[in-house]
Amino acid sequence: MTAIEDATLKLDPEEARRARQERLERIGKWVLPLAIMVLAIVLWDRICVWNEIPQYILPRPGVVLQTLHNDAGLLFSSLLVTLRITFFSLLLAVIGGVGLAVLFAQSKWVEMSFFPFAIVLQVTPIVAIFPLINIYVNNQTVKLLLCAWIVAFFPILSNTTLGLNSVDRNLRDLFKLNGATRWQQLRYLRLPAAMPYFLGGLKIAGGLSLIGAVVAEFVAGAQGQSSGLASRIIEAGYRLNAPRLFAALILISLTGILIFLVLSLVSHLILRRWHESALKQER
Amino acid sequence: MIQEKLAETPAAPGAVPMLLALRNVGKVFSNGVTALSKVDLAIREGDFLSLLGPSGCGKSTALRLIAGLSTPTSGQLDWRGSIDRSNTGFVFQEPTLLPWASVFDNVWLPLRLKGVSRAKAEPAVMEMLSRVHLTGFENAVPRELSGGMKMRVSIARAMVTKPRILLMDEPFAALDEITRFKLNNDLLELWQDERFTVVFVTHSVFESVFLSSRVVVMAARPGRVHGELPINAPYPRDEAFRTSPDYAALCRQASDVLVDAINSTAGSHHDGH
Numbered sequence: 365m366t367a368i369e370d371a372t373l374k375l376d377p378e379e380a381r382r383a384r385q386e387r388l389e390r391i392g393k394w395v396l397p398l399a400i401m402v403l404a405i406v407l408w409d410r411i412c413v414w415n416e417i418p419q420y421i422l423p424r425p426g427v428v429l430q431t432l433h434n435d436a437g438l439l440f441s442s443l444l445v446t447l448r449i450t451f452f453s454l455l456l457a458v459i460g461g462v463g464l465a466v467l468f469a470q471s472k473w474v475e476m477s478f479f480p481f482a483i484v485l486q487v488t489p490i491v492a493i494f495p496l497i498n499i500y501v502n503n504q505t506v507k508l509l510l511c512a513w514i515v516a517f518f519p520i521l522s523n524t525t526l527g528l529n530s531v532d533r534n535l536r537d538l539f540k541l542n543g544a545t546r547w548q549q550l551r552y553l554r555l556p557a558a559m560p561y562f563l564g565g566l567k568i569a570g571g572l573s574l575i576g577a578v579v580a581e582f583v584a585g586a587q588g589q590s591s592g593l594a595s596r597i598i599e600a601g602y603r604l605n606a607p608r609l610f611a612a613l614i615l616i617s618l619t620g621i622l623i624f625l626v627l628s629l630v631s632h633l634i635l636r637r638w639h640e641s642a643l644k645q646e647r
Numbered sequence: 648m649i650q651e652k653l654a655e656t657p658a659a660p661g662a663v664p665m666l667l668a669l670r671n672v673g674k675v676f677s678n679g680v681t682a683l684s685k686v687d688l689a690i691r692e693g694d695f696l697s698l699l700g701p702s703g704c705g706k707s708t709a710l711r712l713i714a715g716l717s718t719p720t721s722g723q724l725d726w727r728g729s730i731d732r733s734n735t736g737f738v739f740q741e742p743t744l745l746p747w748a749s750v751f752d753n754v755w756l757p758l759r760l761k762g763v764s765r766a767k768a769e770p771a772v773m774e775m776l777s778r779v780h781l782t783g784f785e786n787a788v789p790r791e792l793s794g795g796m797k798m799r800v801s802i803a804r805a806m807v808t809k810p811r812i813l814l815m816d817e818p819f820a821a822l823d824e825i826t827r828f829k830l831n832n833d834l835l836e837l838w839q840d841e842r843f844t845v846v847f848v849t850h851s852v853f854e855s856v857f858l859s860s861r862v863v864v865m866a867a868r869p870g871r872v873h874g875e876l877p878i879n880a881p882y883p884r885d886e887a888f889r890t891s892p893d894y895a896a897l898c899r900q901a902s903d904v905l906v907d908a909i910n911s912t913a914g915s916h917h918d919g920h
Contacts, residue, residue, distance in 0.1 A: 535743055537716055538743055542756070542760045543733065556748075638746045639747075
């Protein structure tokens with residue numbers, strides 16, 4: 365073995381070039397986006413200075429950061445409100461999406477009958493539905509949850525349904541041969557087989573539930589009923605408090621990124637041993 | 648469907664008891680294709696029976712009928728006594744493993760579906776894994792195994808319930824020759840130790856002759872039994888048998904019957920059927 369490992373030190377030019385390329389790509393993957401980000405922030409700062417743009421129109425990055433620090437109490441308590449709505453609506457989307465998908469998977473007829481309703485719910489803009497929800501639902505939290513849920517549950521439903529129906533034909537025969545019950549087939553075959561599809565849907569739904577929560581707050585916040593980050597943004601807009609507006613915006617962005625990263629990690633941990641998507645490329 | 652049971656006692660003294668008989672079995676698919684027509688086939692206890700034929704001759708369909716994955720359009724399957732399709736094990740052409748489950752869990756599956764707990768199943772699963780030479784791999788997942796090893800897991804899974812008949816649908820067709828020979832040898836060893844009955848579907852003359860005690864040659868359009876060839880070479884068969892003149896002669900015979908079967912299909916076309 366050592367002979368082979370030693371040999372890697374003396375690569376032919378083609379392999380050496382390939383190894384160099386791979387090393388560069390590994391570094392570039394992190395360094396490039398960071399460098400561009402820093403450059404953009406510096407440029408933002410310079411534009412403000414060069415053009416003498418007033419703070420209430422475009423604050424300098426430093427001021428935004430300062431505001432984030434000064435208004436931390438207010439902003440983070442609002443973030444918590446938004447996060448709570450996001451988290452619970454995602455939870456409901458998972459329960460509702462997977463539950464409906466399992467129901468659909470029981471029979472083609474059920475799926476054919478009810479899937480169109482799910483699509484209608486999905487394609488109708490939530491902003492247009494909200495006034496209705498406002499009439500029918502009294503509780504503020506329930507209103508927001510319902511909104512975010514409608515936005516988030518569809519990717520989970522459609523992906524999980526696809527996954528439950530994508531089981532290898534031979535594996536289905538194998539379960540039939542061994543006299544598996546409907547429940548056993550679901551538990552030991554269809555649900556695990558649908559897992560990669562479900563996790564793909566979950567990643568999309570995570571981002572959507574945050575969007576749903578913010579949009580719902582926007583609509584509700586316009587009526588002065590909310591205390592989430594979106595209402596902080598509206599409020600700051602009214603008061604021409606641009607630094608706080610930017611600070612809230614950055615918080616929402618970071619939250620979205622964090623949700624995506626966490627869900628990606630969860631997905632990787634669950635699939636890493638067996639699913640193609642989670643495997644390192646082998647040469 | 649009424650299933651006549653065969654008599655429990657063997658008909659003649661010294662005769663090997665019949666396990667299953669296909670009587671005048673036909674299968675027509677909903678698209679109008681006649682997959683099988685008037686198939687009569689007797690499977691005796693302890694047979695290693697190969698169904699050999701060109702693609703489209705209905706050999707896989709026959710296997711699926713025996714397994715109960717499909718029902719015959721006409722004719723019937725007669726099982727002996729208390730034996731029925733629940734006493735069968737099935738090995739697919741692909742390993743058909745659960746990709747998320749460990750080797751142990753894959754082999755445990757048939758027992759698990761019958762309600763046997765992990766602890767109770769463990770001796771049987773470990774025993775089967777050692778029989779297919781996979782001891783030490785129980786925690787691996789399928790993608791960490793080679794093609795041949797996956798097929799061994801598949802065989803262990805089919806055998807873990809101790810079936811009376813093992814049904815194999817071109818199980819080694821996708822493997823390289825060296826691996827296929829190795830698995831052929833190991834399968835024969837297992838068969839001789841456990842004395843179960845095998846119905847083995849293949850399109851390889853050489854494989855069917857090496858393994859079988861009987862080769863049943865099938866013809867296509869419609870799928871039917873064309874002829875039968877007993878392989879009277881003694882077991883155990885090993886690498887020496889593979890290079891012996893006897894083996895070559897038997898392969899020649901089987902090949903002739905197969906060519907005849909293929910020509911009979913071509914002939915029926917000329918007759919204008």
